[in-house]
Each structure stands twice: as C-alpha cells, then as structure tokens.
Amino acid sequence: MDSEFLSLPSDLVLEVSKHLDLADAIHLLSTCRTLRECCTEKSFWIGALARVRQEQRHPIAVPLLQDLSALTLAELAEAGKRTNRLMRNWRSETPKPESVREIYVDLMADIVVIPGANLVITHGAGFVACWDIVRQCSVGCLVENGIMIESATFGEYGKVMLGATKRNSSCFDAVVVCVDYRNRAAVSISLLLQHTFAYPRRHSYQVSPVSVDANIARVVVTTLEPWNYTLLSVSLAGNEETRYGLMPAATRSIGVYGPPKTSIISSPHGPYFLRHMRDYGDIAHLSNSPGTPPTTTTTPLGTPNNSFQIKHFIPADPTADVVCITSGQFTVEFWPVQRDADAQLVFGDIYFVRRRPRRLIGVVAGSSGTYALVALHPGGSLDEAPLRLLRCVPGGALDYRDIRVPDKTLYAKEGQIALDDHLGLILSVRGDGRLRIASYA
Incomplete structure (x- = not known):
C-alpha cells in the first residue's frame, strides 16, 4: 500500500473509499488498520450499498x-458483507448454496417472501400467517373464512398489502389484508376491506388477481369471446368505480389459446393495463382524471409466445426501471420499462430466454426484477425440476446460470417456490408444511 496514500487525512481516505465498488471497498478495508477505520463510519456503508443498487x-x-x-x-x-458474498456467488459460473435447512409451517399453504426480512407469509383457504424463518416460529395469524390470497404489494417499509377474493357465485368480491411487520416479535395481520362489486359475474370468462396499490383494490374482468375488458376498482374507503373498454376487443384469430394474459402496473399518474397478444403487447394507460379515455400503445414482441403468466416489479429505488416478466411454454421475456420526463412509463426493448425442447414449469422473480428463477420440465419427477438463475439488467446482457441444491430437493410440484434476491434465499414449501430454505450468501 502506498505510504503517501496512507498518510492522507482519514476523512479524505473515507471520501476516496466512497467511490469504490463494494467488493473493492471490502478488500481495501482488510489491507491495513488505517483503512479499517472507514468501517466505523455509517456513511461508508450507506454509500457502498447505494452504489450496488443504483450502479x-x-x-x-x-x-x-x-x-x-x-x-x-x-x-x-x-448487509454489505452479505451482499458482496451473494454477488460473488450468483455471478460465478456455478452458484452453490452456503446452507440448506428446513422448518415446518402451515399445511397446504402457499408462500410469499418478504424480501430481506427473513419473514415468510403463508396463506391458504381462510387463513394468513407470518413466520420468522430465523427463529422458526409463527409471529402473526389471521383466520377469515373463505378468503383466498392472490397478490402481494410492497408499497412502504414494514407493510405488505395482500389482494384476495372471497367465494361469491353471483358477483365479484375484493378483499384487502394488511400485514404490518414493523414489530417483528408480534406481526399484525388485519382485514382492511371486504367489498362486493355491483357487477354481475355472468358472461365473464376470466378475472385477474386482485391487485392493491395506493389504497385502491383493482380487478380486471374479461368477458366471453370476443374478449372485452372491464376494470373494477374500489378504495379502502369503499368508493367503487367501473371502467369499460380498457382496449380494443381481441379474438382467438390472433393465435392465443384462451384470452390473452393481462396485468396491471400501478403509477402515480394512473394504472397501466398490459395485454400479451403472442406477437405483440398492448399497453393501455388509464388516467386518474374521471372521464378521460385510456390511451393505448403497442410493443412488438419479436418472438411469438403464448404467455401463461405476467409479473411486474417496481423497485424501491425510484430511478430504477419497472420490469415485467412474462413466461410461456418455452420462452421468458423481460420488458424493461422506463419513466419519461413526465413520469409516464415507456416500454423498451424486450429480452428473451428461449428453452427448447424442454418446456417451462414456471418462473418466479425477486423483488428487484433483476433476478428470476426458471423451473424446467425434467422429463421425470417434477420434484426434481432443474432450476436456472436468470439475470437481466436493462441495457446489458441477459445471462443465466444452472443453480442446484445438492442432496436436498426444492419442491417444484407440490408447493410454491419463492426467491428472496435481497438475502439470496430460494424457498419452497410442500403440502405437508415442510419449508425448505437454500441460502446462497
């Protein structure tokens, strides 16, 4: 180490270290006592972590x-050291888990991971629970007969808004559940809304999952062919709104089997409605101004793909891109979405991952939208489906890595696989309540 550099004032050394990436900064801190003093400054770690996320x-x-x-x-x-370990592992040619462990949670449950918190939400018919996977215990529970959780929204630190439905044969019900985990020892799970829309269920073919954002629950109803779309919205105060004709009707002649898959992306300027049309995507912007008709744009997809799911991710960093991930039988698509000068969403070039002849079982993605897991059909037992770790950075290369858990299996068939890309965890749950956790950091 250059003696002239070491003779610089400590505040100047700290300032220099703020311009290093995380791996170089951690390596620098291990070289001598003078530089290790940088570790005693919170600003050093805050700056290093912010650069990891933004750059x-x-x-x-x-x-x-x-x-x-x-x-x-x-x-x-x-956090800095764990982030560095995870980047080094996941960007290697053969990512390997540091540990694999099991805990027992609710029977016949699906899971929602709370990114970076070591908390998992389990839910099934009529219940929602929260589990601390470090302490291996339940820290909150709600029992509400008939509810079924369909979506999770992370709008602010310490809270998860769950969109749900309730059995109703004649109309559409929207339910909103709030999981408040600011007090980790006693997580609060409460029912915020249960609303029946004044819209008959007859003639409907498909109903989107209930999405919750900005204290509004939304459902998109698809009518029988030709496919027409109606948006049902209700605020937590109970104010209901119905919007017809979100975009032009679609028919089977476009080559999509059944109605095209749809999704809603929230925005301060009004939500965006996505429709996957095999060869192209339709995006309708719904203004917050009453009476304003939606504006629709079209994005070519390049490769025909019958999508069976669409997921979107809005990173916590407001300068980052929204990312939509769609998957079909053989193809995964990443749609980076940037905000223009008026904070409107503009869809960019689409990145493809094509896997033939194996078909895809499913795709799960981390909250950042940068990492996703793809489960491929193994040709044998679905419990042993091989996994691929995908990484997509808008403007950069799209790559993937084989990612496996030696000696123990992640259940791709019986339960749900979840990805916590903040902590480097892959989680899966079986019907008997066995939650398996593989850690890569």
Missing part, C-alpha cells in the same frame, strides 16, 4: 424499502 443493479441485503440511515453500523456492515 450494479443488484439488490442489497436489507428489508425492501428500508431506510439505510435507520440501520445501526453493525447492521450496515453485515
């Missing part, structure tokens, strides 16, 4: 939407 487009090992300045020095240092 290297990698999620950091803290809870989603966490204010970094609210963390202690020890918490920041641990």
Whole structure:
C-alpha cells in the first residue's frame, strides 16, 4: 500500500473509499488498520450499498424499502458483507448454496417472501400467517373464512398489502389484508376491506388477481369471446368505480389459446393495463382524471409466445426501471420499462430466454426484477425440476446460470417456490408444511 496514500487525512481516505465498488471497498478495508477505520463510519456503508443498487443493479441485503440511515453500523456492515458474498456467488459460473435447512409451517399453504426480512407469509383457504424463518416460529395469524390470497404489494417499509377474493357465485368480491411487520416479535395481520362489486359475474370468462396499490383494490374482468375488458376498482374507503373498454376487443384469430394474459402496473399518474397478444403487447394507460379515455400503445414482441403468466416489479429505488416478466411454454421475456420526463412509463426493448425442447414449469422473480428463477420440465419427477438463475439488467446482457441444491430437493410440484434476491434465499414449501430454505450468501 502506498505510504503517501496512507498518510492522507482519514476523512479524505473515507471520501476516496466512497467511490469504490463494494467488493473493492471490502478488500481495501482488510489491507491495513488505517483503512479499517472507514468501517466505523455509517456513511461508508450507506454509500457502498447505494452504489450496488443504483450502479450494479443488484439488490442489497436489507428489508425492501428500508431506510439505510435507520440501520445501526453493525447492521450496515453485515448487509454489505452479505451482499458482496451473494454477488460473488450468483455471478460465478456455478452458484452453490452456503446452507440448506428446513422448518415446518402451515399445511397446504402457499408462500410469499418478504424480501430481506427473513419473514415468510403463508396463506391458504381462510387463513394468513407470518413466520420468522430465523427463529422458526409463527409471529402473526389471521383466520377469515373463505378468503383466498392472490397478490402481494410492497408499497412502504414494514407493510405488505395482500389482494384476495372471497367465494361469491353471483358477483365479484375484493378483499384487502394488511400485514404490518414493523414489530417483528408480534406481526399484525388485519382485514382492511371486504367489498362486493355491483357487477354481475355472468358472461365473464376470466378475472385477474386482485391487485392493491395506493389504497385502491383493482380487478380486471374479461368477458366471453370476443374478449372485452372491464376494470373494477374500489378504495379502502369503499368508493367503487367501473371502467369499460380498457382496449380494443381481441379474438382467438390472433393465435392465443384462451384470452390473452393481462396485468396491471400501478403509477402515480394512473394504472397501466398490459395485454400479451403472442406477437405483440398492448399497453393501455388509464388516467386518474374521471372521464378521460385510456390511451393505448403497442410493443412488438419479436418472438411469438403464448404467455401463461405476467409479473411486474417496481423497485424501491425510484430511478430504477419497472420490469415485467412474462413466461410461456418455452420462452421468458423481460420488458424493461422506463419513466419519461413526465413520469409516464415507456416500454423498451424486450429480452428473451428461449428453452427448447424442454418446456417451462414456471418462473418466479425477486423483488428487484433483476433476478428470476426458471423451473424446467425434467422429463421425470417434477420434484426434481432443474432450476436456472436468470439475470437481466436493462441495457446489458441477459445471462443465466444452472443453480442446484445438492442432496436436498426444492419442491417444484407440490408447493410454491419463492426467491428472496435481497438475502439470496430460494424457498419452497410442500403440502405437508415442510419449508425448505437454500441460502446462497
């Protein structure tokens, strides 16, 4: 180490270290006592973690939407070191888990991971629970007869808004459940809304999952062919709105089997409605101004793909891109979405991952939208489906890695696989309540 550099004032050394990437900064701190003093400054770790998220487009090992300045020095240092371990592992040619463990949760449950928090939400017919996977115990539960959770929205630190439905043969019900985990020892799970829309269920073919954003629950109803779309919305105060004709009707002649898959992306300027049309995507912007008709644009897809799911991710960093991930029988698509000068969403070039002859079983993605897991059909037992870790950075290369868990299986058939890309966890749950957790950091 250059003696002239070491003779610089400590505040100047700290300032220089703020311009290093995380791996170089951690290596620098291990070289001598003078530089290790940088570890005692919260600003060093805050700056290093912020650069990871903004410049290297990698999620950091803290809870989603966490204010970094609210963390202690020890918490920041641990987050920095874990983030560095995860980047080094996942960007290697053969990512390997550091550990694999099991805990037992609810029987016959699906899971929602709370990114970076070591908390998992389990849900099934009539119940929602929250589990601390470090302490291996339940920290909150709600029993509400008949509800079925369909979506999760992370709008602010410490809260998850769950969109749900309730059995109703004649109309559409929307239910909103709030999971407040700011007090990790006793998580609060409460029912915020249960609303029956004044819209008959007859003649409907498909209903989108209930989505919740900005205190509004939304459902898109697809009528019988030709496919027409109606948006049903209700605020937490109970104010209902119905919008007809979100975009031009579609028919089977376009080559999509059944109605095209749809999704809603929230925005402060009004939601966006996506429709996957095999060869192209339709995007309708619905203004917040009453009476304003939606504006529709079209994005070519390049490769025909009968999508069976669409997921979208809005990163906590407001300068990052929204990412839509769609998957079909053989293809995964990443749609980066940028905000223009008026904060409107503009869809960019689409990245493809094509896997033939094996078909895809499913795709799950981390909250950052940068990493996704693809489960491929193994040709034998679905419990042993091989996994691929995909990484997509808008404007950069799209790559994938084989990712396996030796000696123990992640259940791709019996339960749901989830990805926590903040902490580097892959989780899966079986019908008997066995939750398996593979850690890569």
